[in-house]
Amino acid sequence: MVVQIEDSQLVKQYIQGDERAIEALINRHNSRLTGFIYSKVGDRELTEDIFQDTFMKVIRTLKKGAYNEEGKFLPWVMRIAHNLVIDHFRKHNRMPMYNSKESYNIFSLLGDDKLNAEKQLIKEQIDSDLLKMIKELPEDQQEVLEMRIYKDMSFKEISDNTGVSINTALGRMRYALINLRKLVEANSIVLTN
Amino acid sequence: MEKIYTEDKNKTALVKAKPETIQFLLSYSKSLKITEANGLQFESNLN
Numbered sequence: 001m002v003v004q005i006e007d008s009q010l011v012k013q014y015i016q017g018d019e020r021a022i023e024a025l026i027n028r029h030n031s032r033l034t035g036f037i038y039s040k041v042g043d044r045e046l047t048e049d050i051f052q053d054t055f056m057k058v059i060r061t062l063k064k065g066a067y068n069e070e071g072k073f074l075p076w077v078m079r080i081a082h083n084l085v086i087d088h089f090r091k092h093n094r095m096p097m098y099n100s101k102e103s104y105n106i107f108s109l110l111g112d113d114k115l116n117a118e119k120q121l122i123k124e125q126i127d128s129d130l131l132k133m134i135k136e137l138p139e140d141q142q143e144v145l146e147m148r149i150y151k152d153m154s155f156k157e158i159s160d161n162t163g164v165s166i167n168t169a170l171g172r173m174r175y176a177l178i179n180l181r182k183l184v185e186a187n188s189i190v191l192t193n
Numbered sequence: 194m195e196k197i198y199t200e201d202k203n204k205t206a207l208v209k210a211k212p213e214t215i216q217f218l219l220s221y222s223k224s225l226k227i228t229e230a231n232g233l234q235f236e237s238n239l240n
Contacts, residue, residue, distance in 0.1 A: 019219070019222060019223055022218075022219065022222050023219055026210075026215055026218060026219075027215070030210050033210075034208045035208050038208045047208060048210055051214060052210070052214050052217065052218060055218045056218065056221060059221060059222045059225060060227075060236065063222075063225055
């Protein structure tokens, strides 16, 4: 009968200096963690890199004695991997890299300014949500906001058109924005594309 | 019957980190030393 040592026991042994314990942990969770990362990034090389970075972080944390034994080992490792995947996508979006692999696609470099179909749909959804919320505002705030944002009028022009002082127009705009933020929060709406 | 399975091996093969990666991690683990001084922790790699 094969007795499998618990993860927590292996972690303890590793912290005490038994290097074989980390090998057992890596091998035990290799497939599961790799599958998890691959399901998020869809690229084997990248999966390999993130897998490596994940366990480097695990090793450092364990050696520093900063591991919280209350939690389970695998979910903790998965969380690290998940955060690294998010970091990767953040970095990748900010600094897109162009390589010369076979999969190199010139169309990824050439683009027009138009939104793609998905982003266009999202934009329309945001616009329509925003319009609905503007309709919830008091009329005087609605009026100023529409003139300022949709008609691109200056506060001087708004003041002339509505017969209120510039300061009042500014105040109404300010409250319109404050109220809109409240509505966004209250309805848990995400207004980013 | 129509073939519905992908021929892209990247998508079908069982994914598992390469032995080289595991080996690197084990070497990294062996070489990593944490030293403490004045309440601060320092990492050093002794290759």
